[in-house]
Amino acid sequence: MKKILTMVLVLMVSTSFLATATIRRVGFTGSSTAVDGLDYTTFQAAHDASINGDTIQLYPSTQSSGSTFSGGINKRLYIVGPGYFVNGYNMPGSGIINNALQALPGAISSANFTLGIGSAGTIFAGINGLGLTTSNILDSLNNVA
Numbered sequence: 001m002k003k004i005l006t007m008v009l010v011l012m013v014s015t016s017f018l019a020t021a022t023i024r025r026v027g028f029t030g031s032s033t034a035v036d037g038l039d040y041t042t043f044q045a046a047h048d049a050s051i052n053g054d055t056i057q058l059y060p061s062t063q064s065s066g067s068t069f070s071g072g073i074n075k076r077l078y079i080v081g082p083g084y085f086v087n088g089y090n091m092p093g094s095g096i097i098n099n100a101l102q103a104l105p106g107a108i109s110s111a112n113f114t115l116g117i118g119s120a121g122t123i124f125a126g127i128n129g130l131g132l133t134t135s136n137i138l139d140s141l142n143n144v145a
Helices: 002-018 043-049
Strands: 023-026 055-058 067-073 078-080 108-115 123-125 130-134
Touching: 023 043, 043 055, 043 067
Parallel strands: 023 055, 055 078, 067 108, 078 123, 108 130
Antiparallel strands: none
16 A cells, blocks of 8 residues: 555656646747747757757748857757758748648748766757757767768
């Protein structure tokens, strides 16, 4: 009985940590006005407002130059873009492959981040042309293309 009670308590505490994650948007150009604490104009501002476990969504630009994002990361975050292979080479001017399904037209022309101490466990998803550098990090036994 004591083991079950301990297990339930551990599960409740660990679940409460997951429920506190915040989603922050960078480059969102929806029809609504910017929401303080949710919408940011730069990646670094969204990063600085985040805590470990938060999600940062990177939005593409419909401008001919596309969106560019850069900054240093020293927190464990989930950073997500609009999806891989959204248009031909995810470059401005390329034809959109899945036009009927494309909710976010536009492109991210570059996304370059420096991973620092504290960024272990950061996940990147849906970002084409992602560039990563490290600062004070040992990268070993990995296959990074």
